[in-house]
Amino acid sequence: MPDVKGHYFSIKEFALDQWNTYSGEPIFIIKTVRTGDKLDSSYTNSDTLNWGNIFKIFFETDISDRKFLGKYDFSQFVDSVEGTGNFYYKAMDEDLFTQKLLITFNQTNNKIKGIYVQTNKKTIFAETTQKLYYNPLRTIQIQTETNPLLGAKNYTVVQYDFIR
Numbered sequence: 613m614p615d616v617k618g619h620y621f622s623i624k625e626f627a628l629d630q631w632n633t634y635s636g637e638p639i640f641i642i643k644t645v646r647t648g649d650k651l652d653s654s655y656t657n658s659d660t661l662n663w664g665n666i667f668k669i670f671f672e673t674d675i676s677d678r679k680f681l682g683k684y685d686f687s688q689f690v691d692s693v694e695g696t697g698n699f700y701y702k703a704m705d706e707d708l709f710t711q712k713l714l715i716t717f718n719q720t721n722n723k724i725k726g727i728y729v730q731t732n733k734k735t736i737f738a739e740t741t742q743k744l745y746y747n748p749l750r751t752i753q754i755q756t757e758t759n760p761l762l763g764a765k766n767y768t769v770v771q772y773d774f775i776r
Contacts, residue, residue, distance in 0.1 A: 620684065620701060621715055622676035626724065627667055630748065634658075639749070640775040647768045661772070669754055670744060673710045673729045675701065683708060695719050709733055724748060737761050749774050 639658035644651065675684065684701040691698065701713040712730040717723060729744040743755040752772040759765050 619676045619678050620680060620686075621699065621713065623670050623674040623727070623729070624676065626727070627670060631663075634749065642773045642775065644771045644773070645768070646771075647766075666752060666754075666772075669742070670729070670746070673713070673731055673742075673744065675710050675713060680708075684713075690719065691716075696725060706732070707734075749776065 637658065641656050641658060641661060642653060643656055643661075644653045646652075683704055685704060687700045687702075689698050689700070690696070695718065696716050697719050698717075699713075699715040701710075703711045709731050710729060711732050712728070714726075714728040715724060716726040716728075718725055725747065727744075727746045729742070731740075731742040731744070733740045738758050738760040740756065740758045742757075743753075745751065745753040751774065754770045755768070757765065757767045
């Protein structure tokens, strides 16, 4: 069997490109955490934000390793009203961690306008889903819902709004 060439979109490469492009720019950030009925907001900036924790969450969803080739249905479509192109990856196996990946880009300049990722992890104790969204230099949103075998459902939304 011949060696398969290529790979799917890399969240890691995209994040590195964003980091190299915008690192050092002073960006004011509002962080909002919603857990159940509780809401907490704080102010920070791009120099003091713990990027490692955010990158880790997104990096775990990366499907660019060649071991994932053939495990996702790929489609692309155009939204002529918005002027965007879209690449959509959907897992063929419900046991894969990354279930959906949608990349939206500007058709004129090919710049990414948004990345949406949906994950699912099942254990004998709980099922956890995540919905991750990144709108470059505007918003990072991390929604996490955990349904334990016993006890109450836990739902958390962490959002970072960039003020430039």
